[in-house]
Amino acid sequence: MVEVHLWSGLRSLTGGQQVVEVEAKTTGELLRALVRAHPQLQAPIDAGVSIAVDGRVIATGLTEPIPEGSEVYLMQRLRGG
């Protein structure tokens, strides 16, 4: 199981939970599992998210591995200039 930390603005979509546990081995599986657990997360995920795995920010990739016991944070999609 992976503990996914959400940004606090998402608590209104998860019944107040800021940490959601899902089964996932890749970043893509993680996003699908989050939506299965909390369908209202589809909107922020569609709007664009990045995922930090052990501090490394994965901007868009859906195939990045999530090793067992990793620290995982969902973040808003990063933009640059």
Added chain:
Amino acid sequence: MALDDRKSDFTFVGTRPNRPDGLDKVTGRAKFGADAYAPGMLHGAILRSPHAHARIVKIDASKAEAHKDVKAVVTRADFADVPFKPGLEGEFYNVLENVMAGEKALYDGHAVAAVAATSALAARDALKLIEVEYEVLPHVTDVDKAMAPDAPVIREGAADYSVPEGMHPNVVRYHESGHGDLEAGFAEADLIIEDSFVTEATHQGYIEPHACLAILGNDGKGELWCTTQGHWIAQKTCAALLGIETSQLRVTASEIGGGFGGKTTVFIEPVALALSRKANRPVKLVMTRSEVFRATGPTSSASMDVKIGMKKDGTISAAQGIFRLQGGAFPGAPGDMTAMCAFAPYNLTNVKQIGYDVMANRPKQAAYRAPGAPMGAFAVESVIDELCNKLGLDPVEVRLKNAAHEGTKASYGPTYERIGLVETLEAAKAHPHYSAPLKPGQGRGISCGFWFNHGGETSVSLALSEDGSAQVMVGTPDIGGSRASMALMAAEVLGIPYENIRVTIADTATLGYNDVSHGSRVTYASGLATIKAARHAVEKLCERAAAKWGIPVDAVKWENGCAVPSGPNAGDFDPMPLADITADMGRTGGPISGHFEATPEGAGVSFGTHIVDAEVDPETGKTSVTRYTVIQDAGKAIHPTYVEGQYQGGAAQGIGWALNEEYIYGEDGRLQNSIFLDYRIPVASDLPMIDTVIVEVPNPGHPFGVRGVGETGIVPPLAAIANAVSNAAGVRMKRLPMSPPRILAALKDNG
């Protein structure tokens, strides 16, 4: 991307060879956006709204269309509104609305129609023949007023899921993040300062205006030449807006005269293509400077409230920030990025940040170097400076005491990998600038700054020639010296001289997809791709040498530009230079090339610390920056001169933003200062020598340790300069720019 092949000793990387585009640029041979011509070419011009907010009741273009010199007139009806293409729905609609108004003109300068005529003068004259009937609507250009209950609604239904109930429809995105217990943290503080700050919109100020040459036939096949930071995104967006297939539009990026984030989208390109399709002739469109100011992306303006609690020993016990960013008449102001970056330099137990994206009747904001981060740093670092002053603490020591490091939980959530903030602060403390005495009337300011950096989709192709030279095709327009750094990285892997490598920005028809040159991603991602492509070619070179020697390929390794036996058991062969292998490559297996296509995901965040001395003339309010030092972590500087140039450029643009640059709107909602005479960017005589210190804390996500350097350099200047000016003037400056009238007003208010 896991990297087990890190390199730390270099032959070519870290040297300072001449830039490959130098001769082209000093002799005028370089071709910029406006330097393309085609047989039968027409000239385009765009009619723009004089109103900040108005319903377009009717457009009558019949007189223009009847004119002998006019070959086409287009309005919104000439673009494809539907079907939306995958991945472009939301932003596709916004870009379309921005490049050509639909039912309403949303800001002063919004395009409402365009003509193509036989000369540029005829095109401009023909605009006067187009009659537009407007119903003028109430407008709002200020971020706080745009959020007020009585503000005119710019677009109903633009808000997304994130906006709390009860907010004005102009608030379209909301971000909230943080951790810990703010109340408990503030209770621990010996001093709490809470204050409000304002920054105005500034333009990226690139010297080259937007310009393009477009050719689009009725068969749906097109060619586009344009000045852009990303020709694949230009291709994808234009194809969607014109309703043609992406692959049928070939886009070539011109040499670019600055972008800074402002050329990461399209403005005139779809209009030129629509005119060309209608006229069945090539169409050239070049913006005037006034059009650039009125209708291309400035950065957001911001209104911010920051509250920080500090203990007597300098420990920050709690921090809170509310950041309201106005991004024009479209969603997209980076309030979330401002929020996530604002406290990122610090190791905080209790922190909360809120960001708002607010629409107003201004042009659609575009990215500008670390979009959103400089404003937040201005507010946060000003409050930290004030706390240091009130508690009698050294500003660098306080920042060191609270500095984030490897293992710190970032204010935006995750735990940092190896980062270099502490190293920049230690370098600041040790720098002669920090201990140099100040003259009477001068003040010194310090600020830290943070930026995420980015990877992005990247393709690179490298081809070896028979004579042993190499050509590298990259897809990221060179906005900061990337051709030089790509050549250095390829030279490092191949072991051939820098001068033997030519790097070209390939067009969309000759290379796989590349994300825009943004997010400080190019030296990181295209660099990683170049290294991987070169290693791919080296594998083939080793295979050919192994075949010639009749030994297994794993008995061959690559050293200093030669294939060599990997050990004493591999056989006794003289080193085989690259050129000896390529000389007959056509007969030993065919051309040797290397490729890389992927989305590198290990950009590595970056930090900087700036030291500024400023002097304020109490009679005129004029500020002079007398000394400036930039210290920033580059991970590994591939071409140090270009890295220093990025640092100096960030500081120079920050000086403009802090002291003079601002969008000034009249009561009528029209931009008052749309030329460089009235919108004053710093010139050489306004700037001191900007000293630089390159700190190198390698990024674990890049084979050579590179971190992007293009954006972080503009994050600290607003705050560092404001702190210097505030300390010089003896009054806290809370509004940018700190122009002479504002300085005088602040001095007067302070008695």
